Structures are given as structure tokens and as C-alpha cells.
Amino acid sequence: MILKPEAVRVLSAVSSKKRLMHELGSVAESVYGVNQADTVEALQERESLGPTGVGHGVALPHARLDGLDEVVGALVLLEKPIDFDAVDRQPVDLAFALFAPREAGVEHLKALALVSRTLRDPAVCAKLRANTDPATLYTIVTEAQAAQAA
Numbered sequence: 001m002i003l004k005p006e007a008v009r010v011l012s013a014v015s016s017k018k019r020l021m022h023e024l025g026s027v028a029e030s031v032y033g034v035n036q037a038d039t040v041e042a043l044q045e046r047e048s049l050g051p052t053g054v055g056h057g058v059a060l061p062h063a064r065l066d067g068l069d070e071v072v073g074a075l076v077l078l079e080k081p082i083d084f085d086a087v088d089r090q091p092v093d094l095a096f097a098l099f100a101p102r103e104a105g106v107e108h109l110k111a112l113a114l115v116s117r118t119l120r121d122p123a124v125c126a127k128l129r130a131n132t133d134p135a136t137l138y139t140i141v142t143e144a145q146a147a148q149a150a
Helices: 017-032 036-049 106-119 122-129 134-149
Strands: 003-011 053-055 062-065 072-082 092-101
Touching: 003 017, 003 134, 017 036, 017 072, 017 092, 036 062, 062 106, 072 134, 092 106, 092 122, 106 122, 106 134, 122 134
Parallel strands: 003 072, 062 092
Antiparallel strands: 072 092
């Protein structure tokens, strides 16, 4: 599984894309043991190639990092949506970040496709937005991903 329960957060005090990247870096460091500063830099570098706000309030920031041996993720629900330069110009309140080993090949793309399919489902997003308990959010996403993968 890409996501660990402790990598799911509900945040009330994020007011900008930059702040969100720092929060994602913090989750990556505390849960997966990768360097926060390196993670933030890698996420921002990826954003500079083109925004990862995929529309409908969802962002899928991702980065390749040293120190990982598998693709892992972090899910963040923002209590107040933020501007994310998304393709549809809608503010973002759901972010699922993926962190892949520097040399990851297709695993990274498969994980990105799975997360993207899961969060393109309006019913899944509605359920996520209706809950503020990280354990419930984890269950919603992992059950939806299991259904997608089947």
C-alpha cells in the first residue's frame, strides 16, 4: 500500500501552496524518514515544470527522492482551500503527494495513475471532504484504491 495511516493529515492553518509543500515535507520526514528540506525542494522543482493541481480541488504533487526504496504517499485535507494554479483554476483542498525513489521507473507512474483515478471519482472526493478524521480518510482512500486496482 502506498499510504500509511500516519501520513494522513487534516490541516487548518495552510494558507498557500508553499506552506502546503512544507507540510508535505514534514509528513514525509516524520513518516518515511526522508529529509524535509530535500522533499520540499523536489516538490517545488516538480511544480515549476507545470502545476500538479489536476482540477476539482485536487492536487497530486510528486517528487523523486533519495532514501526511499518504494513509492509512498501522503494525503492532506485542507479545511480552507488554497490557490494552487490548478488546470481549472479552482482552489485545492485535497492533496495526495507521492514520493518515489530517485530511480523509480514504472512503479512511480502506476502509483500516480492509481491515485489520479481514485481522486477523479467525485463520490470518493465528496466522502473525503465530509470527514475530518484522519483514520476515516485513510480508510476511504485505501478502500477506493483497492477497488480501483481490482
